[in-house]
Amino acid sequence: MEISKDVKYIGVNDHKIDLFEGQYIVPNGMAYNSYAIIDDKIAVMDTVDKNFTHEWLDNVAEALGGRKPDYLIVQHMEPDHSANVMQFMSVYKNATIVSSQKAFNMMQNFFGTDFSDRRIVVGEGDTLSLGKHTLTFVTAPMVHWPEVIVTYDSYDKILFSADGFGKFGALDVDEDWACEARRYFFGIVGKYGAQVQALLKKASALEINTICPLHGPILKENLGYYLNLYNIWSSYQTESEGIMIAYTSVYGNTKKAVELLANKLKEKGCPKVVVSDLARTDMAEDVEDAFRYGKIVFATTTYNAEIFPFMKDFIIRLVEHGFKNKTVGFIENGSWAPTALNVMKNLLAPCKNLNYLNNNVKILSAMNKVNEEEIEKMAEELTTEYIAQNGETANKNDLSALFNIGYGLYVITSNDGKKDNGLIVNTVTQVTNDPNRVAVCINKQNYSHYVIKQTEKMNINCLSTEAPFSVFQNFGFQSGRVADKFENINVLRSDNGLVFLPQYINSFMSLKVEQYVDLGTHGMFICSITEARVISQKETMTYTYYQQNVKPKPETEGKNGFVCKVCGYVYEGETLPEDFVCPLCKHGASDFEPIK
Numbered sequence: 001m002e003i004s005k006d007v008k009y010i011g012v013n014d015h016k017i018d019l020f021e022g023q024y025i026v027p028n029g030m031a032y033n034s035y036a037i038i039d040d041k042i043a044v045m046d047t048v049d050k051n052f053t054h055e056w057l058d059n060v061a062e063a064l065g066g067r068k069p070d071y072l073i074v075q076h077m078e079p080d081h082s083a084n085v086m087q088f089m090s091v092y093k094n095a096t097i098v099s100s101q102k103a104f105n106m107m108q109n110f111f112g113t114d115f116s117d118r119r120i121v122v123g124e125g126d127t128l129s130l131g132k133h134t135l136t137f138v139t140a141p142m143v144h145w146p147e148v149i150v151t152y153d154s155y156d157k158i159l160f161s162a163d164g165f166g167k168f169g170a171l172d173v174d175e176d177w178a179c180e181a182r183r184y185f186f187g188i189v190g191k192y193g194a195q196v197q198a199l200l201k202k203a204s205a206l207e208i209n210t211i212c213p214l215h216g217p218i219l220k221e222n223l224g225y226y227l228n229l230y231n232i233w234s235s236y237q238t239e240s241e242g243i244m245i246a247y248t249s250v251y252g253n254t255k256k257a258v259e260l261l262a263n264k265l266k267e268k269g270c271p272k273v274v275v276s277d278l279a280r281t282d283m284a285e286d287v288e289d290a291f292r293y294g295k296i297v298f299a300t301t302t303y304n305a306e307i308f309p310f311m312k313d314f315i316i317r318l319v320e321h322g323f324k325n326k327t328v329g330f331i332e333n334g335s336w337a338p339t340a341l342n343v344m345k346n347l348l349a350p351c352k353n354l355n356y357l358n359n360n361v362k363i364l365s366a367m368n369k370v371n372e373e374e375i376e377k378m379a380e381e382l383t384t385e386y387i388a389q390n391g392e393t394a395n396k397n398d399l400s401a402l403f404n405i406g407y408g409l410y411v412i413t414s415n416d417g418k419k420d421n422g423l424i425v426n427t428v429t430q431v432t433n434d435p436n437r438v439a440v441c442i443n444k445q446n447y448s449h450y451v452i453k454q455t456e457k458m459n460i461n462c463l464s465t466e467a468p469f470s471v472f473q474n475f476g477f478q479s480g481r482v483a484d485k486f487e488n489i490n491v492l493r494s495d496n497g498l499v500f501l502p503q504y505i506n507s508f509m510s511l512k513v514e515q516y517v518d519l520g521t522h523g524m525f526i527c528s529i530t531e532a533r534v535i536s537q538k539e540t541m542t543y544t545y546y547q548q549n550v551k552p553k554p555e556t557e558g559k560n561g562f563v564c565k566v567c568g569y570v571y572e573g574e575t576l577p578e579d580f581v582c583p584l585c586k587h588g589a590s591d592f593e594p595i596k
Contacts, residue, residue: 003156012048012056014030031216046082047082068095104116166216167181187287197234200230246298268383295329301340305339333365415497439525459498563593576592
């Protein structure tokens with residue numbers, strides 16, 4: 001397969017494998033990807049699994065057309081990628097291995113040699129010229145082993161991403177990318193979200209046209225889709241709105257409670273209810289769903305003064321993979337001494353930012369009327385925001401939404417007649433209550449100011465403390481004139497036709513502009529309220545909370561220069577140009593301060 005004029009695919013498909021890494025069911029096999037870059041000098045990117053030595057070496061020889069390779073670049077030392085290093089070096093005796101120091105240390109363990117006479121050790125930012133193609137190496141420790149590097153080809157703008165952006169499944173099988181990539185990510189890479197985020201930050205500085213992973217298809221089109229999903233997964237955000245119910249049941253009574261809850265959630269507008277019997281499903285699929293959806297209910301029986309083994313195994317896997325940022329509820333069952341709820345909660349104690357429901361369910365052997373009422377209350381608590389988001393079931397005159405206005409951070413949405421737009425503001429104030437009036441100040445340089453002045457309507461989205469930094473990047477660090485800020489968002493609309501955010505808000509208000517005041521650099525829009533909905537009871541995102549808990553801490557240690565007070569971007573140098581504009585948030589030099 002030709003990836004570009006000079007880059008060839010030389011990997012293999014494995015349809016004999018039943019369990020990947022000894023635990024993950026792979027009904028459609030696996031691909032072990034390898035690539036050849038053919039230039040004045042030739043570089044082979046990684047090897048393949050030990051079961052495909054001769055097939056792979058044949059692929060190498062065919063791609064090279066009689067030429068000999070100069071380099072073998074080893075990005076990752078897992079045996080499914082490095083098993084044929086010795087064979088390659090035995091066949092091509094003049095080749096040199098290019099890899100990280102930690103990888104060479106591992107080669108000593110795997111092969112009994114670190115190739116000290118035939119190697120080039122590379123680290124962050126090192127380069128290798130093949131002719132037209134210059135390769136730049138980027139360290140990616142713990143994505144998902146400590147020795148990993150990824151490689152960027154600046155000529156063809158290809159990122160060789162090691163295990164990043166990989167998936168289960170052979171290349172000769174047509175299947176959805178996201179499903180098996182998600183299961184792969186959370187099963188194998190998921191614990192190392194912070195490290196993936198660091199790699200994505202490095203990748204954002206590169207112009208990438210193609211991603212070549214070590215598993216799964218080569219990605220050439222709609223790269224924003226894949227990058228967006230990886231950002232969601234590695235920052236442990238909610239990918240899909242919905243609720244998962246994971247349960248075990250011995251005699252069927254816990255199952256009855258789960259089925260009743262599932263039906264009530266659907267009746268109350270939950271967009272997706274996923275029910276999993278942990279004793280009968282693929283545990284890797286269950287882990288995937290637990291990370292995918294924002295809410296989960298654990299339902300199980302007391303068993304040997306603990307919990308049923310499948311539930312214990314499930315929770316342990318979640319904790320080991322960095323489970324966080326979820327709303328959690330419990331259904332426990334026990335005939336004489338129920339302990340399941342406390343056991344489950346204790347097992348989940350290491351997980352960060354779990355929001356526990358106020359309404360849980362305690363069954364004594366079989367369901368009764370009290371349990372049915374408990375399930376009703378649990379369903380109401382879980383679906384509060386779905387009811388408020390639905391135009392038919394929402395209370396559209398809930399002026400308690402005004403109580404969520406503070407010195408916080410908000411997304412103001414508008415529409416210019418062609419596309420939706422949004423921006424971050426921190427100046428929203430209730431100015432009167434009879435009639436209710438709200439004032440919003442917007443910088444005149446923002447495109448939203450122009451749009452709202454023309455259309456005289458907007459929505460205020462009150463951000464909650466759940467909002468990740470990516471929300472501020474999307475709505476605050478780029479202009480709606482040139483960017484589609486809702487490109488990867490499934491939008492919801494209020495009665496005025498404008499968007500309100502489907503996630504990360506506790507309320508929104510639709511406003512009609514009644515008066516405009518010119519304040520010099522800013523314009524003040526004084527507005528009446530045409531619609532107000534409370535979405536959830538989560539706390540409002542204040543400016544202080546954003547600064548302390550959401551905005552990334554700038555990496556300034558050992559650096560000399562200036563740091564952006566808005567987004568944390570670091571400019572290294574003795575002086576900061578007066579006309580300098582932050583490449584991330586687009587704020588000027590006045591918003592930078594010296595690194596102390």
